Amino acid sequence: MSRADADPHYPGADTPHFLPRQMPLGEVSDRVLAIPVDFAPYRRAWWALFIFSCLLLGLFVASAVVVLWRGPGVYGNDNLVNWGFPILNYMWWLGIGHAGTFISAMLLLLDRPWRNSLNRLAELMTIMAVVCAGIYPILHLGRPWLFYWSAPYPNTMELGPQFKSPTAWDFFAVLGYLLVSLMFIYIGAIPDFASARDHARKRRYKVFYGLLALGWRGASSHWAHWRRAYRFVALLAIPLVFAVSSGYSFLLDLAPETGWHSTVFPPYFVAGAIFSGFALVIVIALGLRRFFGWQALITVRHLDVLGVLLLASGWMTAYGYFADTFIAFYSGKEHEITVTMARLAGPMAWSWWAAIFFNLVCLQALWWPQVRRNGKALLAIAVGVLIGMWCERWMLIIVPPTRDYLTSMWHSFSPTLWDWALFIGTFGLFLVPFCLFMRLLPMISTFEVKEALHRYRGGADD
Amino acid sequence: MAQLFPRSADMWFRVVLFLLFGGLIALFAACVVLQRSDYRTDEGWTVDQPVPFSHEHHAGVLRIDCRYCHDNVETSAVAGLPPTHTCMSCHSQLWTGAEMLAPVRQSLAQGEPLRWNRVIELPDYVFFHHGVHVNAGVGCVECHGQVDRMPLMYKAKPLTMSGCLDCHQDPAPRLRPREAVTDMNWQYEGDRRALGEALMRKYHVRAGNLTHCYTCHR
Numbered sequence: 146m147s148r149a150d151a152d153p154h155y156p157g158a159d160t161p162h163f164l165p166r167q168m169p170l171g172e173v174s175d176r177v178l179a180i181p182v183d184f185a186p187y188r189r190a191w192w193a194l195f196i197f198s199c200l201l202l203g204l205f206v207a208s209a210v211v212v213l214w215r216g217p218g219v220y221g222n223d224n225l226v227n228w229g230f231p232i233l234n235y236m237w238w239l240g241i242g243h244a245g246t247f248i249s250a251m252l253l254l255l256d257r258p259w260r261n262s263l264n265r266l267a268e269l270m271t272i273m274a275v276v277c278a279g280i281y282p283i284l285h286l287g288r289p290w291l292f293y294w295s296a297p298y299p300n301t302m303e304l305g306p307q308f309k310s311p312t313a314w315d316f317f318a319v320l321g322y323l324l325v326s327l328m329f330i331y332i333g334a335i336p337d338f339a340s341a342r343d344h345a346r347k348r349r350y351k352v353f354y355g356l357l358a359l360g361w362r363g364a365s366s367h368w369a370h371w372r373r374a375y376r377f378v379a380l381l382a383i384p385l386v387f388a389v390s391s392g393y394s395f396l397l398d399l400a401p402e403t404g405w406h407s408t409v410f411p412p413y414f415v416a417g418a419i420f421s422g423f424a425l426v427i428v429i430a431l432g433l434r435r436f437f438g439w440q441a442l443i444t445v446r447h448l449d450v451l452g453v454l455l456l457a458s459g460w461m462t463a464y465g466y467f468a469d470t471f472i473a474f475y476s477g478k479e480h481e482i483t484v485t486m487a488r489l490a491g492p493m494a495w496s497w498w499a500a501i502f503f504n505l506v507c508l509q510a511l512w513w514p515q516v517r518r519n520g521k522a523l524l525a526i527a528v529g530v531l532i533g534m535w536c537e538r539w540m541l542i543i544v545p546p547t548r549d550y551l552t553s554m555w556h557s558f559s560p561t562l563w564d565w566a567l568f569i570g571t572f573g574l575f576l577v578p579f580c581l582f583m584r585l586l587p588m589i590s591t592f593e594v595k596e597a598l599h600r601y602r603g604g605a606d607d
Numbered sequence: 608m609a610q611l612f613p614r615s616a617d618m619w620f621r622v623v624l625f626l627l628f629g630g631l632i633a634l635f636a637a638c639v640v641l642q643r644s645d646y647r648t649d650e651g652w653t654v655d656q657p658v659p660f661s662h663e664h665h666a667g668v669l670r671i672d673c674r675y676c677h678d679n680v681e682t683s684a685v686a687g688l689p690p691t692h693t694c695m696s697c698h699s700q701l702w703t704g705a706e707m708l709a710p711v712r713q714s715l716a717q718g719e720p721l722r723w724n725r726v727i728e729l730p731d732y733v734f735f736h737h738g739v740h741v742n743a744g745v746g747c748v749e750c751h752g753q754v755d756r757m758p759l760m761y762k763a764k765p766l767t768m769s770g771c772l773d774c775h776q777d778p779a780p781r782l783r784p785r786e787a788v789t790d791m792n793w794q795y796e797g798d799r800r801a802l803g804e805a806l807m808r809k810y811h812v813r814a815g816n817l818t819h820c821y822t823c824h825r
Contacts, residue, residue: 298635298639299639300642300769301642301643301648301765301767301768301769302767302768302769302772303768303769303772304768342611351611352611352612355611355612356620359620360612360616360617360620
């Protein structure tokens with residue numbers, strides 16, 4: 146959006162970092178770095194959240210034990226719908242992960258200073274989402290404890306990864322994404338660990354942050370190396386966003402399944418991934434903004450621009466829906482049309498129409514700036530998009546196998562209790578580490594915010 | 608303000624990082640080595656048995672054919688262990704009072720089979736058929752080694768999947784005529800590969816089919 150249509154009545158409306166131009170640098174440190182040092186004001190709410198997350202994690206552990214003990218027969222999967230819930234949820238979580246890298250790396254290289262308020266939380270979201278995603282292909286295996294067989298390692302079986310199998314692709318996608326994301330967030334946070342070390346009062350916190358800061362003193366040589374390393378990893382991360390999300394669209398192509406072979410899939414999946422990720426970034430940003438009272442750091446204009454991004458990526462995803470459906474009919478192939486009609490009007494048509502409703506119809510409210518700048522409305526739309534994207538994955542992954550080539554093989558799919566328990570449990574797997582991050586890490590990249598503040602104040606340039 | 612870390616902290620930090628990553632690499636290397644060692648494969652280790660049966664004596668010195676006791680080997684997935692009656696076809700006459708054979712006599716008297724301990728155990732997800740291999744001309748020796756020289760039974764080869772694949776990828780030089788399958792000391796003077804290729808045609812062994820996953824994993 147251009148500066149002209151920004152509402153001039155709220156602070157940060159006319160700055161590239163979206164913060165008030167005269168915001169003191171110390172205020173940033175006080176609001177972010179003081180949190181781990183003086184956590185008392187947030188303690189009760191934090192414990193409530195943490196205990197809730199631990200209960201969810203307990204549900205996850207319990208259902209994972211059931212899956213390991215009784216085998217994948219506890220899932221609703223069968224001979225035809227053999228991906229079912231686990232792969233649906235895998236794709237949903239993995240897609241979510243992509244937005245974090247996009248916000249951090251892409252907007253870093255495009256020099257958008259407003260990203261500085263959002264990149265840390267987006268990157269942490271990425272890592273936890275990738276972990277939640279990565280656990281699914283493992284628990285979906287018949288013998289999950291042998292998951293390392295999909296790694297290339299010297300073994301006595303003369304066995305290497307089977308590149309014709311999606312399992313091998315999952316392994317490389319998740320591991321590659323996780324490693325690059327971890328590197329990116331850690332390198333990006335080193336200067337902040339140093340400030341946290343200098344803010345800490347208790348010795349054990351000083352040592353904890355001091356070790357993480359790797360002896361950072363803020364020397365100009367440190368900054369020169371850091372800048373190079375950070376941008377280098379950002380350059381590694383950006384192709385990964387596209388490679389991994391279009392990669393997992395290709396792994397649908399590996400199956401001889403009608404409805405999984407549209408040529409629009411790679412861009413469709415990239416857009417869908419970033420779309421769902423933006424939605425979760427909005428939910429987390431709004432949550433942290435309220436939890437820590439960060440209205441001054443994550444401003445209304447941040448919400449506004451996130452709303453715009455959600456709307457734009459939503460339309461790109463919608464193009465995927467239309468292109469995929471159009472091509473099915475345009476192909477003239479009877480079975481393509483059968484599968485598409487099952488999506489549009491079959492017993493599971495709710496998944497298609499819910500995706501359209503949440504991801505396209507509701508989304509249009511974001512054309513109005515009042516909606517984008519209203520936290521509650523934005524939250525409702527973002528949660529809707531998360532539900533809509535989940536329904537989209539259902540429509541994509543569950544529906545085609547229920548309409549096999551032979552009509553006699555047509556059947557349905559219903560998830561079991563453990564399918565649901567495992568899925569709900571992964572929110573615990575996401576939230577427990579996230580709570581610990583909230584307690585211990587600077588959740589906003591303070592030095593990057595301060596650098597941007599300094600740069601656009603008319604002071605000396607960087 | 609006092610320094611948080613002593614001067615040597617940097618050195619210690621590097622040492623710890625080095626040990627951590629070096630340790631991970633060493634752990635990986637140790638696993639790779641251990642996987643191939645006889646500790647993991649049981650190669651060359653004898654197994655305690657209720658009766659210290661000597662293959663060296665029976666198959667080597669007395670030249671009893673393998674199929675006299677393992678009589679299912681040509682038709683069945685498992686080679687089979689003999690019923691006590693098979694032992695008694697000789698031992699009702701020979702060594703009838705030997706202390707060593709007391710469990711065999713007891714087994715006959717009580718009608719309880721001897722409980723031999725397994726020497727070679729393939730994983731449950733491997734489908735292995737003895738009959739198919741014997742009829743294709745794979746000698747007992749190829750997997751079990753020179754059993755006629757084993758006073759107590761042990762695994763002669765690691766029998767890992769790569770061992771299976773070595774042969775499944777190139778069976779010709781390891782095949783022999785069916786008559787020679789149980790011969791522990793069979794030698795062939797001519798070109799073993801040419802013989803093997805002729806035998807593959809004769810026994811209908813189609814090389815391309817042997818390395819599909821579902822050949823052994825069903």
